[in-house]
Amino acid sequence: MDFVCVLILVPFVLPVMAIIALAIQATSRGPVLFRQRRLGRGGTKFELLKFRTMHHARPTAGSGLTQRGDRRITPIGRLLRRCKLDELPQLFNVLRGEMSLVGPRPDLPEYFESLDAKQRRVLSLTPGITGAASLKFRNEEALLAQVDQERLESFYVETLLPQKIALDLEYARTATAVTDTAMVLRTAAAIFR
Numbered sequence: 229m230d231f232v233c234v235l236i237l238v239p240f241v242l243p244v245m246a247i248i249a250l251a252i253q254a255t256s257r258g259p260v261l262f263r264q265r266r267l268g269r270g271g272t273k274f275e276l277l278k279f280r281t282m283h284h285a286r287p288t289a290g291s292g293l294t295q296r297g298d299r300r301i302t303p304i305g306r307l308l309r310r311c312k313l314d315e316l317p318q319l320f321n322v323l324r325g326e327m328s329l330v331g332p333r334p335d336l337p338e339y340f341e342s343l344d345a346k347q348r349r350v351l352s353l354t355p356g357i358t359g360a361a362s363l364k365f366r367n368e369e370a371l372l373a374q375v376d377q378e379r380l381e382s383f384y385v386e387t388l389l390p391q392k393i394a395l396d397l398e399y400a401r402t403a404t405a406v407t408d409t410a411m412v413l414r415t416a417a418a419i420f421r
Contacts, residue, residue: 229405230329234322245316248279248308256302258284261317266334269354274326276334277317281305292336293380296373309369312419318357330408331356332396339385343393350393353400358415360399361392366418 249260262280265273282300294301294309301309308314321327327334334355340348356362365371365388375383399407 255304271351279314296369328354328356330411347393361395
């Protein structure tokens with residue numbers, strides 16, 4: 229179902245993606261796409277695609293987490309992140325079978341190292357572009373902005389990530405094609421709020 233939906237969407241989304249790519253190229257140096265290794269279903273690593281929203285720098289520059297007001301974010305990147313348009317290239321992750329439209333957000337491998345067995349069940353699910361936790365924590369950057377930089381990683385791994393996993397596991401327990409469709413529509417509506 230995901231594959232068919234994305235195939236239908238791609239012709240309509242490609243012109244928007246082309247405009248975004250040109251805007252990124254025109255306003256900052258570096259590649260148009262940001263690629264990062266994330267954990268997928270079964271703990272398999274895959275390359276997540278996003279439009280680049282930060283100044284191009286060494287791969288080790290800065291945290292894997294982003295707070296609101298992060299100086300690494302470009303002006304066009306700020307707009308893309310606010311509208312969630314930076315996520316559009318993940319439609320190709322869906323076409324490649326690495327992601328679904330709805331599921332838990334894939335995260336960096338190091339954030340899963342300290343999870344207990346119950347929490348690691350989230351890795352039995354196909355990660356998604358949107359999901360229960362994605363909607364609840366839509367303004368995650370604002371929440372993380374309230375945390376001191378030195379506590380940022382530990383706060384995310386010990387507090388925020390377990391909450392997100394619990395929401396996604398609970399949603400997956402009763403998910404159907406109807407609830408997934410509703411989740412996609414709720415996500416689309418949230419973009420315009």
